Structure formats: structure tokens, C-alpha cells
Amino acid sequence: MATTSRDLARPPTRNALRRALDSDIFYSFRRSPVVVAAAIVTLICFIGAVCAPWLAPHNPFDLKTLNLIDAFTPPAWMDEGTRKFLLGTDDQGRDVLSTIMYGARISLAVGFFSVLFAMTLGVSLGLISGYVGGALDAFIMRVADVQLSFPAILIALLIDGLARTTLPRDVHDRVIVYVLILAIGITGWVQYARTVRGSTLVEKNKEYVQAARVIGRHPVAIMARHVLPNVMGPVLVIATINLAIAILTEATLSFLGVGVPPTQPSLGTLIRVGNDFLFSGEWWITIFPGAALVVMVLAVNLLGDWLRDALNPKLR
Amino acid sequence: MSEAARAVPAAANGPLLAVRDLARYFDVSRPLLNRLIEGDRRQILKAVDGVSFAIARGQTLSLVGESGCGKSTVARLIVGLYTPTRGTIDFEGVDLAGLSRTALAPIRRRFQMIFQDPYASLNPRWRVADIIAEPIRAHGLIAGADAVRLRVDELLRHVGLAPNDGDKYPHEFSGGQRQRISIARALSSNPDFLVCDEPTSALDVSVQAQILNLMKALQREFGLTYLFISHNLAVVYYVSDRVGVMYLGRLVELAEAKTLFARPQHPYTRMLLDAIPDLEMSGRARIPVAGEVPNPLAPPTGCAFHPRCPWANERCRSERPELKATPTGAAACHAVEERRLPDARVVAPPALPS
Secondary structure, rough: OOOHHHHHHHHOOOOHHHHHHHOHHHHHHHHHHHHHHHHHHHHHHHHHHHHHHOOOOOOOOOOHHHOHHOOOOOOOOOOOOOOOOOOOOOOOOOOHHHHHHHHHHHHHHHHHHHHHHHHHHHHHHHHHHHHHHHHHHHHHHHHHHHHHOOHHHHHHHHHOOOOOOOOOOOHHHHHHHHHHHHHHHHHHHHHHHHHHHHHHHHHHHEEEEEEEHHHOOOOOHHHHHHHHHHHHHHHHHHHHHHHHHHHHHHHHHHOOOOOOOOOOOHHHHHHHHHHHHHHHHOOOHHHHHHHHHHHHHHHHHHHHHHHHHHHHHOOO | OOHHHHEEEEEEOOEEEEEEEEEEEEEEOOOOHHHHHHHOOOOOOEEEEEEEEEEEEEOEEEEEEOOOOOHHHHHHHHHHHOOOOOEEEOOEEOOOOOOOHHHHHHHHHHHEEEOOOOOOOOOOOHHHHHHHHHHHHHHHOOOOOOOOHHHHHHHHHHHOOOHHHOOOOOOHHOOHHHHHHHHHHHHHOOEEEEEEOOOOOOOOHHHHHHHHHHHHHHHHHHHEEEEEEEOOHHHHHHHOOOEEEEEEEEEEOOOOOOOHHHHHOOHHHHHEEEEEEOOOOOOOOOOOOOOOOOOOOOOOOOOOHHHHOOOHHHHHHHHOOEEEOOOEEEEEHHHOOOOOOOOOOOOOOOOOOO
């Protein structure tokens, strides 16, 4: 993909790292300070979220460490704040910074796995649709059209509501994260399917695919080994941008009260809970999770935009 | 005829491949809704319409013709990329036309194809060694990664590349080198029969001769049989034993290469040969290439060539000529049959640019 005249002139090096550092993509990465900043912020968010049990100053879910006397402590730099709670505490005396780190963990996990699910589903259906063609293609694409005519959040609400009514309460609370991943994932597959189908239609008429057919490879092998690697570029870009959207969808669902419960709060749940205290003066309970969400989504989105431009040869 | 041919097992010196009455129609109609609303009729493109020929073992048959005459479609029909609308493809007495993908698998190893565009025929994401080894792995011909690699190195050397080229990606090679990789891939399953669809037309003139020489050398070494598709008459003269001239989906003339170039029978062949430029422009009179290829969706009645033929008469306009034996081979032309054509001018064979 990132072939330059330099690449052709130089003897081939097997050192993948050196080649990556020398590529066009890394060059365009270094050149843009905004993208570098976004990457650093994303990295901090990821590390903070993934390593929350080790990095967070408190464990907000360990009931032994909670003290209701600490409730509604403002951030450290305000008059009544203490160094112990850097960003203040919520109504139950939980450290806001720690809950944000633990909440981001759930938000990111739901976002990441729902994107993975949507990608797997969409790429498979798109490949089959484009490669096989005919009536199957028409069927898959009409289903995609129908789904596109509903807002994504509505479909997620529908699936979530269905799970809520059919599953017993205690089971539901345990599987809610998986239900969310499924619900958000299903809203996203259409985009992947359409992109992959378009690229597949182009690739399947290229002679290397015909050569594989002459050799007698199974159609599934041709799709997986020949077509798939050549249609994945745009998919990765969509996945990055959709990660931000998936995190926002999860936050929206949780804010509306149909997402994860307050006992295992995501960023959206934190914002909803904190919202109740916004007008009584305890603004930090909702503003800080909100700010964390905005920063995280913005950083991921900037990265996705950059990736889209960097991988698009027409914009170079 | 075909029943009798199939009953007798193919003799070792019989034709390797025999194609009988091969046809492929494409439905190029507009969508059903548009046809219903606008009253359009179904449109059928007869890309190949009743082509018959045979190729003897170790020989090269070339198909020539203008763009859109169906020569590439014949190639794709034979290797199974298209299913024929009609006709049989006998490969050593087995009809390939009716076989499913799994039934075809054991025979697949024995024929391969070389494609026109060396930039599109190699998967850009695969290393060259994997590209060449694909037929070996697909057919399970050699067991063990080391043994496969040894075979790939051997093949790379056969086509004039270095064994360590196998670790590179296709974009690191020039067009001619890529075509060599393509040839190595085609050879890797030890085929008997290669279909070459304009293998040199995307290459520089200087590289064309190298590739053709390589192909001829490999043919001698491995006893390969070629079906060679081209529109370049100089290339065809250089590589072929026999030549078939196609026009609008049908064979109009079939003859030994030397005879065809020296004494062309069909008016279309004469026109094609007259259009070859030569360095000794002796000011000789040429029949200019008149007219254009008719719309294949609405081919002319009778002989498809009659609107462009200076010798066409009423019979040519109404009755379609069949391929019939002539003193030099076979031609589908009423005028040739009725011997009302002037003797063909002896043309100097086209020179291959070196």
C-alpha cells in the first residue's frame, strides 16, 4: 500500500519495524502535531482504562473502602477538597477519578468488542455478497437498506429492550455488557458490508482472482486468502471511526438508563448519575466523566480521520 | 460424431484438446423493470458462436482477431472461468464442459493460464514464493514446506529469476519479470497445456521477445501445448504452429501458420495481413482496412464479414458460410468455396521486433 519510489530503489529489507518507520504513513503521522497529540491522548486513555485496577488511586467498587462521610467532596483545588480525592467524590463517597478510569474500561471494552463484532459480521456478509452476487447479494443488500432506514440508536434500544423483557433480572444484569456489544454491533455492520462489497466487486474481476479460480481453489479460500487482504484497508479506517461512535452509542444508552447498571458504571452511567446533582452544585460528578468521554471520543475520531486521509492515495 | 470420438480413448498422438461447436452467449439485457417499462427486448451477446478446433500435443495454436471477436472468451471457456452455452471441450477425451468444480479438480492441475496484465494477475499482498506455490499447495502436489520451497526456487531459475526473488512482493518487479512469475506459477503444477491470453501485449516491445523466447524454450523442455491468444500478428507468426482467425465470435480461417501467412484465403485474413506494416514499404498496393467491426449485438445477416468484404455477393448477404476444408486449411467463405477470389498475394512474413 505504502509503496514509494524509495522503496523500489532500495534493496528489500526484512526489518519490518524499520520499514514501518520509513513509510509514507508514519511520515504523515509525524508531520501533524494534532494527530500526534490525539495518539498520545488515546494511548493515555487506553492505558488508564485497561490498567485501572493498578493505576486508580481507589477501588470504587470495594465497599470496605467507601465512607459516606467522604460523599460530595469537591475537587482537590477547591476550598473543601482534599488531596485524597483529586477530582472529588460522588454521592456515595466514591473517588470520581477512579470511577472514570473504571468506567472508561467498560466503555472501551463495549466499544471495542462491538466494533469487532460489527466488523466480522459486516466484512463476511460484504465479501459473500460481492463475490457470490446474484440473488444472495440482492437479499443481503436489501436487508442492509432496510436497516439503514432506522436510526442506529433505535435498533440498539430495541435489542436491549428485548433482552430486558425476556431475561430474568439477575441474569440480565450479568449479561448486559454482552447484550450491549451485540446491540451496538448489529447497528454497525451495514457500513462494513457495503464498503467491502464494493471493493470485492472490483477485486473479483482482477486477474489474480481468476488465476486462483483456474487453479481450482475453493471459493471460500479465494475470498479469505485473496480478496480479503485486498479489501481490508478501508475497513480499518471505518473501524477506527466507528470505535468513537460505538463508545458514544454505549454512553447514550447508559445515559438513558438502558445500558450498564450503576453498580458497574460506564462513562454514560456516571454522567447520568451525576446529572441528578448538577443543579445542586456538585457539578464535578457529571462534568469530569463527560469531559473524559469527549476527550476520548475526539482523540479516537481525529486518529480515524487521519488514517482515512493517510490511506487514501487520492488525497496525498 | 462426438459420441464416436468419446468412445475411443484418446491415443497418445491424438489431439490433446478438441473443442467442438463451442458457444458462449452473454445476457446483456437491461434490468427486468426497465425492459417492462421501456419495452426493450432481451439482448443476447453471442461472444463465441460455434467454434471448433483441435490442438495436437506439443503444438501451439494461436487465435487472432480484432478486439471483441471472442478470442479471450474462448480462452476463458477452456480453463473453466466461463461455462459454455453450447458445445464440448474434450481434454484427452474428457469433456470439461459439464464437470463441476470438484470433478474438475484432478484435471485442473494439467492446464493452467497465463494472463494478459502482469500487474493485475499477481496478488499484491502475497510474496512471490507463495504465489508460485499456490497451485502446488492447492493440489497437494508436494508435501513439506522445505520441499515446496525447493521446487519454487527451481521454477524461479527456470524462468530466469533468482531464488531469493521469492521473498519479494510483486510490486518490486518490472512488467516482464512479473510475467515470468506468472509463467512460473503456471508451470508449478507440471501442466501439459497452457492457455496464454495475450501474454505479451502489456509488455514493452523489447521485453516481448524475451518472454516469447522463454515460452518457446519451456515448450521444448517440458513438451507443453499452448493455446495462444493475440492480436499481434508478428507474435503469432513467431510462436504458432497453427493459426485460427476469429471474426465476431466465429472462426473464419484455420491453417498452418506458414501457409496462412503465405497464402491467406479468407478476405478478412487477407485484410489483416495487408495491414501489417513493413520496413520495405515498396509502395505496393494494399487493401485498406475498410469499415469497422459490426455491433455484436446485431450481427449482419449471412456472413458477418460481408459489409466489409470487397467480394461479397447476394449469397454472402443471406447465407452464413460454414468452415470448410480448402487446399491450405479451412475457411468459412462462399467466395473461397466458389473460387471467385483472386490468388492471394504472397506477403513477406511479419518480422518480430528484436
